[in-house]
Amino acid sequence: AEEVGGGDKEVVREYFNNSGFQRWKKIYGDTDDVNRVQRDIRIGHAKTVENTLQMLKDEGSLQGVTICDAGCGTGSLTIPLAKEGAIVSAADISAAMVAEAETQAKEQLLASKDGPASVMPKFQVKDLESLDGKYDTVICLDVLIHYPQSKADGMISHLASLAENRLILSFAPKTFYYDLLKRVGELFPGPSKATRAYLHSEADVERALQKVGWKIRKRGLITTQFYFARLVEAVPV
Ligand code: SAM
Structure with a gap:
């Protein structure tokens, strides 16, 4: 299944413009119409966003810092970054996601008059591979x-x-336990499991970073009952 060429990406785009958009907009939102699993994932993901913001702020103010949020979804990270004064370029393969992120940014950023002046993020419908430019982070x-x-x-x-200075990634860690959970999940695919999920071992991610001259400086692990994420911050060696 790994050799499907560009097929995977088309499936992902289609999913996040349709049923995946509805599902994830709900999970990343704050309405009550979520089930127990979705609520758990919502909490886990919110922790990932929170830990990311903390990792960034530990190194100093974000005022005027250029940041690219690659695969921005509904803007869960983009918007708080802009509130911190960062100059954010946000992109996602899904036009539906980008439209939602833009709507929320307009609501939340134009409404708030307190805090440091925020710059409206620049939103683009683009897959990761076609992103260009240079960003601090x-x-x-x-x-x-x-x-x-x-x-x-x-x-x-x-x-x-x-x-130029740092890269922050989160991914589902390929540990024995989670690998097992995923296998069980594949045996009983639910109706919402429209895309394949790939787990990554930390060693593989670290090797990929090392190959291009980067090293991991900080690590975090976020786990709830149904959400697992390894968070890494890498810097040039
Ligand atoms: N990063 C956001 C967050 O944490 O709130 C969204 C995470 S969501 C699980 C995954 C997002 O990645 C979706 O919005 C999807 O459209 C996007 N995505 C998947 N493959 C992509 C690609 N090749 N290029 C850009 N975005 C992609």
Whole structure:
């Protein structure tokens, strides 16, 4: 299944423009119409966003810092980054996701008059591979799950080439326990499991970073009952 060429990406795009958009917009939102599993994933993902913001702020203010949010989804990270004063370029393969992120940014950023002046993020419908430019920081949260390891290396190297100072990635860690859960999940696929999920071992991600001259400086692990994410911050060696 790893050798389906561009097929995977088309499936992912189609999913996140349709049923996946509805599902994830709900999970990343704050309405009550979520089930127990979705609520758990919502909490886990919110922790990933929170930990990412903390990792960034530990190194200093974000005021005026250029950041690329690759695979921005509905803007869960993009919007708080802009509130911190960062100059954010946000992109996603799904036009539906980008439209939603833009709507939310307009609502939340134009409404808030307090805090540091925020710059409206620049939104683009683009897949990761076609992103260009240079940014102080590149961040890519919970997107690697759509990439088999064979393609993840190229994706990581491309994202690193856009970043001057740091790259933050989160991915579903391939540990024995989670691998097992996933296998069980594949035996009983639910109706919402429209895309394949790829797990990554930390060693593989670290190797991909090392190959392009980057090293991991900080690591975090976020786990709830149904959500697992390894968070890494990498810097040039
Ligand atoms: N990063 C966001 C967050 O943490 O809130 C969204 C995470 S969501 C699970 C995955 C997102 O990755 C979706 O919005 C999807 O459209 C996007 N995506 C998947 N493959 C992509 C690709 N090749 N290029 C850009 N975006 C992609």
